[in-house]
Amino acid sequence: MKHVITLTQKDTWMAYVERSVNFDFYHTWTYHVLHSAEGDALLFVYEKGLDFIAFPLLKRRIPCSDFFDMSSVYGYSGPISSREFAALSLEFILDFKNALLEFFQEQGIVSVFSRLHPFFNQEPLMENFEGVVENGKVVALDLTISLDEQRKQYQERAHRKIKQLRKRGYYVKEASASEDIQTFLAIYTSNMIRLGASDYYMFNEEYFTQLLKSDEYDARLLFVYDDTGYPICGAIIVLTNQIIQAHLLGTRKEYLSDSPAKLLIDEITLLGRELGMKYYNLGGGLSFKEDSLYEWKKSFSHLTFNYQSWRFIVSRDRYNAILSETGIDKESTIDFFPLYRSQPQKV
Template sequence: MINVVTAKQDWYSILQEINNYDFYHTYDYHQLSKKEEEEPLLLVYREKNVLIALPLLIRTIANSAYCDATSVYGYGGPLVSGVSEDYDFSKFHMALNTYFDEKKIISVFSRLHPYFPMQEKVITNLGSIEDLGRVVNIDLTKTLEEQVQHYSNTTKRYLKKGLKNISIVVSNKKEDIDTFIALYNENMERVNAKKHYFFNDEYFLQFANSTEFTTEFTFAVLNETQKIISAAMIIKTNSKFVQYHLSGTLTDYLHLTPIRLLIDAARISGTNEGYTYFNLGGGLGSNNDSLYSFKSSFSDDFKQFKIWKYIVNHEKYNELVAQNPSLQEKETDTISFFPLYRFDV
């Protein structure tokens, strides 16, 4: 049987019981990430000492009595505890399908977490799992000196030069968060980022105020003028994960690549505080692009980023696909977008 958790304290208690999660799985992140029409849920399954928790966002489908489910932006997917290598997930699958049928949820999409390999076993035989690309990890269990050995010569050179002229400051003061927001927005406008990369001010403030994870607004300050030229949001969770979340650099200072110093500072603090992973993420849209090349200049420890696509009700899914005007006269087999009935030109 699936139990549905929506209250913050109950959600938090489940995560604490599992004791292996990232900020993407938390109640707070789901609340600040959800759109107006989305309802965050934590689906919980228990069997003896086994506990499985699946966080999702439930969405109604326009002009339909049906719903579907998706995940927050980032790295989500199921969490488990008490599961052996040979555990049979078939009872969980039956319970999950029963819940989906009862709630008229016809499809499920979820981004998976590259650092939880057990996730694939949890959902094997439920739809498909697809590789999207690799993300870059700095192994914080190594010594600081060992980590630097994996830096590219270019990164080492920029760090050596930058440390002479730039200082790193961490501050969650309101005025500094406002500075971060302005800098980040300028950066997104410069690169013509898509709409979903822009956030309202409350989004950043909720990050700063959350008690379920730690957000460090980290700034690169030019020593000569005390001007903030670059900034990053570093998220730390559960004494295990450090995440490089959002960042930006003023256009006039891009040639200094001060982001390298921000990442290096977060690596040092994360190591000293006993964290395990520092995930830098991958390229834009999971591509092996210039952003991915930049991140891989810090480490050659790569993890695979995957997504989960599951059609629960094929009949209704196909019916909705056929009704989508954006798909008229298109070869749907060539479109990877999921769920396909939500495809919009």
């Protein structure tokens, strides 16, 4: 049986997530509310007996069209289930696939894009669909090994910088007051402007406030302070099911040369160990390329996980027609999906 849960059905959405053997805060009702301006959030569920597969998505109208596409929220999401995907029968998986494709057809969906979760083995399910793409790797710190073993993986330069910052009186402390959120907003926004980030990566105070106060997961705001008690670097981390996600980070421009984020990473692993976390996911490079950002993250850990996305075309004819209408070559090699959203469109 298939059914669709919307944001108006908060308790039902939360119940499916909580019953899943693996889930992250990216799957939660709260997080989808925060990103609901990007599309109509829904949780597609296929259920048989006690088993289910649930897939959170955002439904978006395609500009100048009577059709829609689907995407995922910012972060690592993809399907979740009552069992490990490898433990589900092929019959159940194929029934889910048929129900999902039928749903796409009913909804006039042209294409679907979803980021997948590098820590959950979603492959036994997703290998039955076309369009799974390798997107690179994410870097994670293993908090199940000893702290000494963890720190031995730091590059010498990173290790030295952390020691220097502690010696100079820099320290890390959790913050939660409204003025702290405003401070982080200013640091983060300035950081994004400096990096030339798109509006997609800009958030307001209400976003941070709601993200931090949810009871569906443990989100925390931490700052690095200099020896005068001035906050110079901040991060929002989210702890869910023994995984810490480095969700958002920002450093004041005038303190970049001090690399306070290095101290912050080390201190977060100490917090994670206290709270029984297994991994601290630092993420990948820009657009998940093995660039300077990726190498910076690799300076803390040798452990990486493959990161994939699902790029599925439901209707090839409609997809190509929209490309033609927008003047985009269907043979383009631009790494963007769907291609018709790779450039600004008239609404």
